[in-house]
Amino acid sequence: MAHHHHGHDHAHHHHGPPADGNFGPAFAWGIGLNLLFVAGEAAGGLWANSSALLSDAGHNLSDVLSLALAWGATLLAKRRATERYTYGYKGATIQAALLNAALLYLALGFILWDIIDHIRHPAPVNGTVVMGLAGLGILINGFTAWLFRRGQQGDVNVRGAYLHMLTDMLVSVGVVVGGALVYFTGWLWLDPVISCLILAVVGVGSWGLLRETVQLGLQAAPADIDVAAVRRWLLARPGVSSVHDLHIWPLSTQDTALTAHLVRPGGQNGNLFLRELQHDLLHEFNISHCTVQLEDDLPLMGAHGCCDQQVA
Incomplete structure (x- = not known):
């Protein structure tokens, strides 16, 4: 005879954040701030004649999409099971995490393509505006990543959102540092080199997220269970x-x-x-x-x- 048990009464003993952990405010703040930042970057890019800012605005818009995707999955996971979806909709968090991991690498590829394009077709830009907006990006993306720091250890879906924001913050750091070094030294090659180094660090650091989400999608036992x-x-x-x-x-x-x-x-x-x-x-x-x-x-x-x- 089969015996079925579901540990609702002990959910507060989970090693990660509670299953009903409320990340709604974090997602709302992240999406709202990044939408405002995208609008500012797009306007600044047009005014400063910076294709880097315009492409970064497009990249940040994709991050808004990934935040919305992760948030939607967490909300869907809370819906009750039905006669057809007997386990409920909790699996949506795995699918969202997998899609976000793929989007993260697509974004890295997009940034790399933009760096190569700038090396091939350099154009004068307003460095002050670029560094100013990139500095603002460090603050906004750093704050959003900080909002997700608590849950990223226990939930790969939240970790995907966290890594997206952390990636954007590091890229913005690269823009500021590269812009400052180019301004003081005149070495134009420094900017793409620093950007490529940051992309490499992010790509290597995010590989674990992609691997874990693929494993979860294949219904492998979670990595923390022997x-x-x-x-x-x-x-x-x-x-x-x-x-x-x-x-x-x-x-x-x-x-x-x-x-x-x-x-x-x-x-x-x-x-x-x-x-x-x-x-x-x-x-x-x-x-x-x-x-x-x-x-x-x-x-x-x-x-x-x-x-x-x-x-x-």
């Missing part, structure tokens, strides 16, 4: 002689599910055992949604069994 350790822990439960068909996968960027068959010959107090199992899985491994089937003896495997045969 499946072998979970299997050993289950085998050590009272009366359990074997574990098979153990599956651990992410329901969202915060919620993890587990299904398993436990062979427990002549097991007594099955309900009490399962209740304690649910509690301990949440506190030991942050697995909030578990479905466990208790069996008296090892069943037939393979074509006559349940799923994949796994070594106990």
